[in-house]
Amino acid sequence: MTRILSMTHMVLAQEGNLLNLKVQQIPMPPTDSPLAFLSRLIRDRRSIKPFDMDATREVDRELITALLENANWAPTHGLTEPWRFHIFQGDARRALSETMQRIYREMTPAEEFREEKLKKMSQNPLLAPVVIAWCMERHAGKIPEIEEIEATACAAQNFFLSACAAGLAAYWSTPPLIDTRDFAKWLGLGVEDRCLGLFYLGWPKEGLKPTAGTRHPVLEKIRWVSQASHTQG
Numbered sequence: 001m002t003r004i005l006s007m008t009h010m011v012l013a014q015e016g017n018l019l020n021l022k023v024q025q026i027p028m029p030p031t032d033s034p035l036a037f038l039s040r041l042i043r044d045r046r047s048i049k050p051f052d053m054d055a056t057r058e059v060d061r062e063l064i065t066a067l068l069e070n071a072n073w074a075p076t077h078g079l080t081e082p083w084r085f086h087i088f089q090g091d092a093r094r095a096l097s098e099t100m101q102r103i104y105r106e107m108t109p110a111e112e113f114r115e116e117k118l119k120k121m122s123q124n125p126l127l128a129p130v131v132i133a134w135c136m137e138r139h140a141g142k143i144p145e146i147e148e149i150e151a152t153a154c155a156a157q158n159f160f161l162s163a164c165a166a167g168l169a170a171y172w173s174t175p176p177l178i179d180t181r182d183f184a185k186w187l188g189l190g191v192e193d194r195c196l197g198l199f200y201l202g203w204p205k206e207g208l209k210p211t212a213g214t215r216h217p218v219l220e221k222i223r224w225v226s227q228a229s230h231t232q233g
């Protein structure tokens with residue numbers, strides 16, 4: 001199974017794993033099992049920002065669609081499948097960049113306005129060959145909104161891991177403007193739908209060095225509850 005990892009990610013995986021030894025982590029499963037493969041993929045996945053993507057190298061639509069097919073298999077309460085993908089490529093990214101700049105200028109109070117933020121916002125869509133507005137389409141019925149958001153986030157992680165396995169760089173960004181009615185309208189979303197993030201996608205620049213991931217030990221986050229008489233406090 002490791003054969004489906006690209007060379008880039010084999011290197012990322014090996015080096016990332018060495019770096020991970022610096023923090024206290026549950027060790028990798030020792031065998032060449034599906035769990036070992038998946039654990040490596042999950043632990044070595046890193047956010048790679050548009051600056052580190054090759055803006056000149058396109059990502060095939062077939063590949064993007066295959067990654068989104070994996071997103072489409074996320075768990076979904078009531079099978080509402082609320083995820084929707086608005087994919088910007090080519091010149092459409094410029095329109096996205098301009099819209100983001102306009103909304104940022106309009107919504108940001110003068111004392112919070114940051115020129116560097118505006119610059120980054122304008123450049124990011126042009127540095128990544130693909131930008132996906134990751135949206136939740138709200139369904140009438142019994143499923144609460146938060147569960148449709150959660151399902152859409154599960155789809156995002158499926159996508160992220162799939163992109164990583166394909167050797168692609170990806171980065172989920174959430175500037176506050178994406179959750180405005182103005183941006184939702186520009187995307188053509190319904191009144192109860194929401195854009196949860198912008199997924200930047202591209203091939204990593206040649207020779208890009210892996211960065212180390214860090215997480216606090218999972219043991220700090222676990223509370224085993226095994227007594228029937230358990231009470232809080």
Ligand SMILES: Cc1cc2nc3c(=O)[nH]c(=O)nc-3n(C[C@H](O)[C@H](O)[C@H](O)COP(=O)(O)O)c2cc1C
Pocket residue numbers: 045046047048172173174175197213214
């Ligand atoms: C819901 C969500 C929103 C995020 N939004 C941003 C963001 O707006 N800007 C940013 O720099 N990173 C954002 N990130 C990425 C995190 O910064 C990143 O996951 C974190 O630094 C850990 O790095 P890793 O993904 O390489 O493990 C977001 C991640 C998630 C899950």
